[in-house]
Amino acid sequence: MTGIVTSVTAQTRLLAIVLIMFVGIVTLSRSGAAQTIYSLDSGDLVRVTVFGEPDLSGEFSIDAQGKLNLALIGPVFVRGMTTSQARTAIHDAYLDGYLRHPDIAVDVVAFRPFFIVGEVNQPGSYSFVPGMNVLNAIAISRGMTYRGDEDDIEILRGNDTARVSIPANLATIVMPGDIVRIAERYF
Structure with a gap:
């Protein structure tokens, strides 16, 4: 009789552990889905770092048209982009006849109000x-x-x-x- 009770208790514990893991996974997936990916827009202040080119690096404000005005390449449209997408756009603009191997980083310094x-x-x-x-x-x-x-x-x-x-x-x-x-x- 104790063998049956021990077996049922072990199964109950296993079921409880599986249930707790399931609830944890559902909670994590819901909290992740609730987060919004940040996209750049007018009023954001970003730091653009062009590694090895300190004269091209600095902090820039996104203007009312959604553009960053950068040295050599001029305005680059970044409205609605993530920082990763903006990095790619700036990289491609510098690669187009200005720098051989541009290494770019884009970070938000101050968010718009x-x-x-x-x-x-x-x-x-x-x-x-x-x-x-x-x-x-x-x-x-x-x-x-x-x-x-x-x-x-x-x-x-x-x-x-x-x-x-x-x-x-x-x-x-x-x-x-x-x-x-x-x-x-x-x-």
């Missing part, structure tokens, strides 16, 4: 901090007014040509360039 409007005490433009959520954004803007409705929050994401509205709550992640709108409650 986010904006918060509506029923907050100090609406406006604020510096972005990675990992920020709507609650952090509200705190930075000195909190909600007494009319603020935490159940009616909207984020406008994207640039002016392709802006989408996302329903949000206090835990929703804010990205650079987002417009967070806190609606007014009526009761």
Whole structure:
């Protein structure tokens, strides 16, 4: 009889371990899917390093047209690109008659600001901090007014040509360039 109980207990433990591993994998895949790949846009400050060419390296701001103005090659369009894609575009531009073997690195130095409007005490433009959520954004803007409705929050994401509205709550992640709108409650 004890052999059967020991066998059932071992099977129960094994089942529990498998269940815990499954829940962990599902949680990891969901958190990974929720993260957004950062794409460059106007207002971002990036550091472009051309190894072996200090005169071509420096910090550059992405202009209103989504371009970086770099020495020798002039404007390079980077809006909507990841830093890796921007690195490739700059590499290819320098390779086209300027440098034999350009080795390029692109890093974001400062993100473009986010904006918060509506029923907050100090609406406006604020510096972005990675990992920020709507609650952090509200705190930075000195909190909600007494009319603020935490159940009616909207984020406008994207640039002016392709802006989408996302329903949000206090835990929703804010990205650079987002417009967070806190609606007014009526009761």
